[in-house]
Amino acid sequence: MKIIIKEEKDFFREAASEIAQVIRKKTSAKIGLSTGRTTKGVHAALVKLHEEEKFDCSGITVFGIDEITNMSRDCKASCYYILLHEVVEPLGIPLANFIMPDPMAEDPQKECRKFQQKVLADGGADFIFLGLGENGHLGFNQPGTPFGQTAWLSWMDDSLNERLRRENNIPDEVKMGGLTLGIKDFMQCPHLVIAANGENKKESVARMIEGPVTEAVPASILQLHPDCKVILDEAAAGGLKVTV
């Protein structure tokens, strides 16, 4: 793992420049993106970089690494909606090049396989940008998920479930699941970046980087990836024993 620690003010631009670099190097790159509080800032910085540098995004393909089931694509909490508005439209990526699983699919397991096949088609993903869950999750792969897991329908952890419902007024009868690429899918991608910021991530960051590689902390597997960069702000790096 290559670890980069930035001041809070430089964090989002540093993370965004990783995505921009991939696009500049390969205009037909296939790129996996995440949604959340961290990546919202990263995507805004990417759009700003794009306005400044005008690199061509018309040939790239983008997919979201996960999606919430039973949530319409019009809902602001759906990963489709978020990526469409934060990245796909502002960068001028053709809709035909935007791959997402269907959150309303009748058979979510079948949908996972379809989604994975689309991601793996034409040589697979060149790059995936990951966020880190407060409990160490990757995508929606919660603690305890086998490292060999491929795309599947995962459960939602309680605190995320509660937060999503509160922030988006989602009623209890809507059962949310996490349709996600699996940990094995991430590990098979040749180039990964994971970003985390804020005090609330410092424990999971320390466990990801300095703890044992264990299924109890899904992100700890990234220690074994040959090309994974970790981008942190100072607060998120605050729990590390060894500073870089």
Ligand code: GLP
């Ligand atoms: C969610 C998403 C992940 C994301 C993580 C971190 O669980 N499914 O893909 O990386 O949250 O989000 P945040 O940056 O909001 O903490």
